[in-house]
Amino acid sequence: MLRALADCNNFYASCERVLNPSLQGVPIVILSNNDGCIVARSAEAKALGIPMGAPFFEVRRICEAQGVKVFSSNFSVYGEFSERVMAVLAEHARDFEPYSIDEAFLGFPDMPEAEARALGLRIRADVLQRTGITVSIGMGATKVLCKLANERAKTDKSSGGCLVVPYSPEGRKDFLAGVGIKDVWGIGSGLATRFRAHGILSANDLTNVDPPFVRRLAGVVGERLALELRGIPCHEMQENPEARKSIMVSRSFGRSITHFDDLAEAVATHAARGAEKLREDGLLATSLVVFLRTNRHRVDQEQYQAQAEEVREFPTDDARIWCASARRILQTIFRTSCLYKKCGILLQGLSSASAVQTTLTGLDQSPPPERSRLMQAVDALNARLGREVVRPGSTGLTRPWRGKSDLQSGLSLHRPDQLPKVKDGPKPRLRFHE
């Protein structure tokens, strides 16, 4: 079986550009929530040396000096672009596995190397034509090899955006010898340091190490990695992605928070959003974790972090239940005199809402029908009027803990007046709803 990884180039930056073609050729960066860190950069911004993940305040001056356009992230727009890219990719593959917002694994029957590359180039051209987004494609026998080929396709211009790991053992060896150990997918800075200490410097070096030794050094994860590098698949394609196991909602605050009431509003807001996510996915949860922490970058201040859990007998997706639970948990971990920087919630013990719920005695555990109808009505109103228009009172009115998001492009795929105009020549063909 031949596998491929398709990965969108500079995805968030590319989305902003499709909606605003005047940004073509201009360096742009996208900021994380709270306008805190750089989470995406256009090629021009990368060339200016703006690092991924940098706190914005550290690169603000470069951005101003170099005319870099800076945007808060707009995840609803990126999500819609993602759906369109995925739909095109899925058309081309026998097996299809979305992996992240901007990546998917594809599976094909075996074929000669040259054919594989031609296929990859066709897919790439089709995605560009129909969405305006450029993808890079890496192909090989295993997911890890695909990932490395993809990285190479992005940097090696001669690849034309698609690179196949050579089929011959010697060719693969040469290819892997050019990949630093830190650049292997699944090897972070910790593992890389450990490997380097034992003279394992490249991906090829890792394929030459005795498997039990790799296991001692990097556990079963490392062992699988080494096998994948040798072309032996350990990570199969997952056609039907497993249901998720937890739902997290958390935010840093715009400024430090000390009052219990402000924290209570924040955790209630996150709990309500978590319950909404449950309903979106047709899930119920049985347990809620609330966590909070002070600013870990301020070593001069008192550090405190805590979390606690409440487990319910019956699963539910009702926002009011989880909001009340969140407040109770907060009371058990809240400390006065701390300067809190972040809090969040985690819903666990997820199960499908449509599954029949019966106890040993045969009693129905599903929530009372009027409760479900209330949540349905809330969801319907918010779908029409906007997020959080109707929400539990415990989520607060003044909300002093809210973070910044001042640099939104404000562009949307649902505003005809904002759509890019096609002048002449072949341009991305976009289909917008409404």
Next chain:
DNA sequence: TCTGGGGTCCTAGGACCC
């Protein structure tokens, strides 16, 4: 002054049991 959010998987160690 200002430092993201949302996931998964694995492992070590403690609790507990027989």
Next chain:
DNA sequence: TCTGGGGTCCTAGGACCC
């Protein structure tokens, strides 16, 4: 002084990824 062995389950924390 000396005070078993083996198994399972759970949890916290680490590592990694996008």
